[in-house]
Amino acid sequence: MSSSIVNRLNEDILLAVLSYLPGHDAVQLAYTCKFMYALSCPSCSVTISYEEQYKLHRTAEAICRPGSSCATYLRGLDLDLMSNKDENIKDVADILRTAKNLRSLSLSYVFQHSWTGHPSIVRALTRMKDLRALSYSPVLLDDVLPMVQSIPSSNLADLSLRFDVNWRHEFPPLVSVLKSFPKLVTLTLCSFVPRPTSLDSIQASASSFPSIRHIALKAVSIAATDILYFCPNLDTIELSQDHETHNMQGHTDPRPRWPKVSRRLTVAFHDATRWGTGVIALEFDELQTILVELLERRASPVPHLELAAGEWEFTRDGVTAVDAATSRRLTRLLAALQPRALTLPVHAGFQSTDNKLDGRMWTEVARVLPRLRALTLRRVGRDYWKLPETLPAALARLPLRCLFIDASPMNPSNGRRHSPGPPYKELERVQRLDALPAKLLAALSKMRVLGITGTAALPDAAMDNTQQWILEDLAEWREEHGERNTRWWRVDGQGAERKLVELWREYGEQAQRLVEDAEKYRVADLDAVYMDKCRYNP
Numbered sequence: 016m017s018s019s020i021v022n023r024l025n026e027d028i029l030l031a032v033l034s035y036l037p038g039h040d041a042v043q044l045a046y047t048c049k050f051m052y053a054l055s056c057p058s059c060s061v062t063i064s065y066e067e068q069y070k071l072h073r074t075a076e077a078i079c080r081p082g083s084s085c086a087t088y089l090r091g092l093d094l095d096l097m098s099n100k101d102e103n104i105k106d107v108a109d110i111l112r113t114a115k116n117l118r119s120l121s122l123s124y125v126f127q128h129s130w131t132g133h134p135s136i137v138r139a140l141t142r143m144k145d146l147r148a149l150s151y152s153p154v155l156l157d158d159v160l161p162m163v164q165s166i167p168s169s170n171l172a173d174l175s176l177r178f179d180v181n182w183r184h185e186f187p188p189l190v191s192v193l194k195s196f197p198k199l200v201t202l203t204l205c206s207f208v209p210r211p212t213s214l215d216s217i218q219a220s221a222s223s224f225p226s227i228r229h230i231a232l233k234a235v236s237i238a239a240t241d242i243l244y245f246c247p248n249l250d251t252i253e254l255s256q257d258h259e260t261h262n263m264q265g266h267t268d269p270r271p272r273w274p275k276v277s278r279r280l281t282v283a284f285h286d287a288t289r290w291g292t293g294v295i296a297l298e299f300d301e302l303q304t305i306l307v308e309l310l311e312r313r314a315s316p317v318p319h320l321e322l323a324a325g326e327w328e329f330t331r332d333g334v335t336a337v338d339a340a341t342s343r344r345l346t347r348l349l350a351a352l353q354p355r356a357l358t359l360p361v362h363a364g365f366q367s368t369d370n371k372l373d374g375r376m377w378t379e380v381a382r383v384l385p386r387l388r389a390l391t392l393r394r395v396g397r398d399y400w401k402l403p404e405t406l407p408a409a410l411a412r413l414p415l416r417c418l419f420i421d422a423s424p425m426n427p428s429n430g431r432r433h434s435p436g437p438p439y440k441e442l443e444r445v446q447r448l449d450a451l452p453a454k455l456l457a458a459l460s461k462m463r464v465l466g467i468t469g470t471a472a473l474p475d476a477a478m479d480n481t482q483q484w485i486l487e488d489l490a491e492w493r494e495e496h497g498e499r500n501t502r503w504w505r506v507d508g509q510g511a512e513r514k515l516v517e518l519w520r521e522y523g524e525q526a527q528r529l530v531e532d533a534e535k536y537r538v539a540d541l542d543a544v545y546m547d548k549c550r551y552n553p
Contacts, residue, residue, distance in 0.1 A: 060091030075106035091119040111139035123152035148173035155179040175203035208236040236262035255283040284325035320354035324395035336376040356389035356531040363400030381412040407458035417530040422469035517551040
């Protein structure tokens with residue numbers, strides 16, 4: 016099968032071919048191998064939010080009634096419940112008991128004393144041998160983790176646990192759960208805030224988890240990061256810290272460095288999770304300083320550093336730093352982690368910046384990262400990013416091989432894709448982006464790949480300043496003709512002969528991955544995107 020032409024076909028194409036078969040033939044084909052079975056057998060998912068509790072009983076009847084085949088095809092179940100009534104508990108238990116073929120299960124509830132410990136639900140979970148992904152929220156009572164541990168699926172690959180901030184958090188129960196799933200690949204822990212303990216005491220109850228490749232620690236304490244010591248084969252880490260003062264203690268305690276990350280470290284800042292009496296939250300400046308010091312002491316150099324959108328604003332125009340203190344913290348972080356690829360958010364807005372810092376941010380980045388080869392700038396928030404004319408010159412200080420700029424138009428909360436306003440604003444945005452590739456080509460002498468999101472394939476009339484297009488007309492035109500919102504180019508030629516050749520999007524993204532992931536980048540690594548088939552020909 017591995018060498019057959021059928022196995023090399025795209026699954027969407029193969030499904031289209033199979034759709035022409037009579038039902039009986041499709042069933043017979045499913046018996047030939049597991050690959051064909053997965054393609055020819057239908058599957059479905061069910062989602063019930065806390066606003067749709069009325070659907071629960073009706074769904075249970077449809078899945079559990081005698082003679083129904085719904086449970087056979089049910090692969091995903093997402094229940095977000097606010098009710099602890101006996102009839103709702105029975106419905107949940109019936110669904111879980113009947114849907115034995117579930118691959119993905121998400122359970123979340125609101126009430127403190129709810130249905131989680133009900134014997135019928137526990138018994139149903141102990142029969143799920145084929146589960147691949149489990150999300151549970153919140154971990155509040157002492158019997159929750161043992162219940163999760165009782166799931167007999169040895170093939171569970173994705174586990175997400177959100178802890179309640181009012182419950183005591185300890186390492187040993189969590190470690191016991193992780194030991195039960197030897198093939199776990201992705202682990203997500205939200206609001207996990209155990210008390211600081213010695214590393215020796217944790218090692219006594221823990222063992223290595225070599226199967227875990229991706230770990231997300233969201234709004235966790237400093238002590239929670241000790242879980243990283245037991246994951247020696249991590250590809251990615253996503254880290255955001257809790258805001259409470261007592262949970263951030265211990266960042267200067269002597270500890271060895273975490274295991275190296277083979278691909279990406281994502282660092283995020285978000286609003287504090289709790290406010291109120293007795294909650295003492297750190298100021299953002301203090302939290303940033305603690306996190307920088309933590310990463311300086313414990314993190315190893317990473318191939319790709321992503322500073323995700325949040326409360327930590329580095330720049331509002333892509334050129335000028337927000338303030339001197341933030342610029343210094345960014346420099347320290349980059350100097351410690353030495354990434355070869357960097358993703359930086361641009362908190363676009365109209366707030367004034369310190370003109371004394373104009374351009375200095377990229378000078379410092381170039382100084383501490385002499386081998387930076389890939390950069391992504393991504394607009395965040397809902398403000399308009401007016402790219403400054405000095406952007407190409409500022410980035411010219413960097414030895415970039417790949418640059419990607421996401422300057423997408425604003426997405427207002429009213430659901431419209433493009434913000435209402437004067438037509439010239441939209442046209443000005445597109446005109447600036449259309450002129451940007453040529454300017455970047457001239458400024459970045461080592462650049463080989465360029466991508467821009469936010470451009471638009473508008474009609475010539477729209478680019479004529481005398482033509483008074485309104486946004487409704489532009490939206491109409493896009494709906495009829497389509498919009499190429501993301502464009503990619505490669506650089507052909509040398510010296511004065513350098514020119515941009517537009518690529519199909521998939522080849523541009525492929526080139527970006529090659530530049531970011533290659534441990535030792537060579538120009539020859541990009542030979543694949545210089546073939547004629549990669550040229551964009553509409």
